[in-house]
Amino acid sequence: MRTSLSDLLATKKIILADGATGTNYFALGLTSGEPPEFWLDSHPDRVAGLHQQFVDAGADIILTNTFGCNSHRLKLHNAQARTYELAKKAAEIARGVADSCSRPVVVAGSVGPTGELFEPLGALTHEVAVASFEEQIRGLKDGGADVIWIETMSAIEEVQAAAQAAINIAMPYTATCSFDTAGRTMMGLKPDGMAEVFAGLAEAPVAMGANCGVGASDILVTALEMGATASHSHLPIITKGNCGIPRFEGVEIKYSGTPELMARYATMAVDAGVRIVGGCCGTSPEHLAAMRVAIDNHVGGERPTIDTIIAKIGPLTNKPPTDNDPSRRKSRRG
Numbered sequence: 001m002r003t004s005l006s007d008l009l010a011t012k013k014i015i016l017a018d019g020a021t022g023t024n025y026f027a028l029g030l031t032s033g034e035p036p037e038f039w040l041d042s043h044p045d046r047v048a049g050l051h052q053q054f055v056d057a058g059a060d061i062i063l064t065n066t067f068g069c070n071s072h073r074l075k076l077h078n079a080q081a082r083t084y085e086l087a088k089k090a091a092e093i094a095r096g097v098a099d100s101c102s103r104p105v106v107v108a109g110s111v112g113p114t115g116e117l118f119e120p121l122g123a124l125t126h127e128v129a130v131a132s133f134e135e136q137i138r139g140l141k142d143g144g145a146d147v148i149w150i151e152t153m154s155a156i157e158e159v160q161a162a163a164q165a166a167i168n169i170a171m172p173y174t175a176t177c178s179f180d181t182a183g184r185t186m187m188g189l190k191p192d193g194m195a196e197v198f199a200g201l202a203e204a205p206v207a208m209g210a211n212c213g214v215g216a217s218d219i220l221v222t223a224l225e226m227g228a229t230a231s232h233s234h235l236p237i238i239t240k241g242n243c244g245i246p247r248f249e250g251v252e253i254k255y256s257g258t259p260e261l262m263a264r265y266a267t268m269a270v271d272a273g274v275r276i277v278g279g280c281c282g283t284s285p286e287h288l289a290a291m292r293v294a295i296d297n298h299v300g301g302e303r304p305t306i307d308t309i310i311a312k313i314g315p316l317t318n319k320p321p322t323d324n325d326p327s328r329r330k331s332r333r334g
Contacts, residue, residue, distance in 0.1 A: 003104035005147045017061040017278025018054035019288045023223045028228040040089045053285040058292030063110040064090040084139040091143025108149035118157040133165035148173040154186040176211040181220045191225040197221035197322030209238030212280045213316040216241045216265040220309045222317045223272045236275035243282030255282025259290035266291040267298045
């Protein structure tokens with residue numbers, strides 16, 4: 001059953017986005033250094049299978065296997081000429097899963113960063129970035145994506161370039177950044193400045209927010225900080241947090257989050273004003289199913305404070321805002 005993200009948001013329900021792609025692929029046999037996008041050729045059944053597991057767990061949104069499907073990343077594997085082809089194939093696979101579901105499921109075309117630095121720190125220009133994203137987004141659109149899901153961004157310039165590309169291809173879009181460096185993105189953007197990123201664009205995003213980062217506790221604090229400015233822009237907030245804190249076990253990265261912890265994270269995100277909740281690295285279909293049950297049975301509670309987040313989810317990796325920070329004062333008012 002096909003629908004749009006805007007239509008889902010109009011229902012006023014809390015929307016559940018899916019979980020991790022890469023970490024679940026590793027569990028299925030993806031090897032280090034192997035582009036997940038190549039599985040669209042070699043293992044389309046595994047790609048479709050993970051989408052199906054997330055839908056079965058209750059996901060309202062599934063993200064295509066295209067996080068690194070831009071010419072800059074694919075050129076590392078001599079596959080830059082396959083950007084459109086792979087993006088289209090990924091959207092078609094996800095579309096097939098969504099269309100077979102008896103309830104509305106949105107196909108979100110994942111668009112990750114190029115991995116390049118913009119001028120003057122690097123050589124990437126706005127025009128080149130927009131053109132690169134346009135090629136990927138055109139493939140996603142032609143394959144049946146409902147919305148473009150710009151994610152894990154750090155630089156304002158890159159968010160704007162990807163957003164402009166989506167606008168140029170006449171696709172609605174969302175955007176999330178990773179606030180993993182002392183409460184900011186790697187390039188210095190703070191959560192309360194996110195809404196301003198889109199001020200000069202012809203079309204605003206359908207929703208904005210945060211994904212990945214350093215843990216479930218930190219992304220909830222990010223949501224609190226973002227909420228104050230998002231209310232003025234009327235943009236729904238997304239959080240797609242990592243499944244607890246990553247740690248090395250030998251050469252493998254494991255995530256500390258249990259299904260119970262991710263269920264608590266989901267309900268606290270709802271109480272923080274988040275409309276679209278999902279999981280990022282480490283989040284399995286089992287985690288997502290627990291989040292679905294928790295959201296559906298959640299009555300609603302007070303807006304969480306930093307202290308309650310730490311008590312219920314765990315310690316912050318990033319330094320929390322100071323007592324003089326407006327976002328902390330707002331969170332204490334409930």
